[in-house]
Amino acid sequence: MEEGLNTNRGFTEAYYNNMGIGKTDPAMYSPLALAYLGDGVYELMIRAKVMSQGNMQVNKMHKKSTSLVKARTQAEMMRFLEPRLTQEERAVFKRGRNAKSATVAKHATVIDYRMATGFEALVGYLYLSDQFDRLSELIGQGLKETGEA
Numbered sequence: 001m002e003e004g005l006n007t008n009r010g011f012t013e014a015y016y017n018n019m020g021i022g023k024t025d026p027a028m029y030s031p032l033a034l035a036y037l038g039d040g041v042y043e044l045m046i047r048a049k050v051m052s053q054g055n056m057q058v059n060k061m062h063k064k065s066t067s068l069v070k071a072r073t074q075a076e077m078m079r080f081l082e083p084r085l086t087q088e089e090r091a092v093f094k095r096g097r098n099a100k101s102a103t104v105a106k107h108a109t110v111i112d113y114r115m116a117t118g119f120e121a122l123v124g125y126l127y128l129s130d131q132f133d134r135l136s137e138l139i140g141q142g143l144k145e146t147g148e149a
Contacts, residue, residue: 012130026128031096031121038124043069045139068148071108075115077142084141089122089134096121 016023026034046068050061067073078093085093097118105113126135 012132024128026092026125029124029128031092031099032101032117034092034122034124034128035096035099035117035120036124037127038120038122039069041127041135042074042120042123042139045136049143068143071105071112071116073146073148074119075108075112076146077139078115078119080145081119081138081142084138085122089126092125093118093122 015021029037043065046065047061050064050068053064082090082093095118097114099117099121101113101117104110108116123135123139126132126138
């Protein structure tokens with residue numbers, strides 16, 4: 001095996017070890033901080049999904065990715081997913097949805113923007129609490145429901 005390559009270690013373990021950071025308790029963060037992280041995690045997951053559909057021009061990948069990360073799509077996914085959330089997940093989503101943000105929606109309704117913020121807070125929460133199976137399950141279900149899977 002190549003030096004530095006350990007197939008028995010997960011990404012997050014390698015990330016925490018190599019970056020010199022400790023495990024983070026998601027309860028320590030505001031819903032908007034969770035949404036900040038969740039935005040990046042979701043974007044990365046969508047970009048990886050788009051790339052998995054085969055090699056194409058980067059501009060086409062970008063257009064497909066942006067259509068999936070916009071507030072309207074995230075809100076549509078949440079409308080389907082919300083009844084399927086656990087009590088804890090629903091509480092995180094609602095905290096994110098109801099958080100007072102200093103920014104306003106550029107290309108979305110206020111309702112969609114708030115739903116998307118709740119969605120991103122949930123993504124950030126699941127990521128920080130190492131619930132990767134649940135995170136990918138919910139996003140996969142949401143993408144299927146919106147016809148994007």
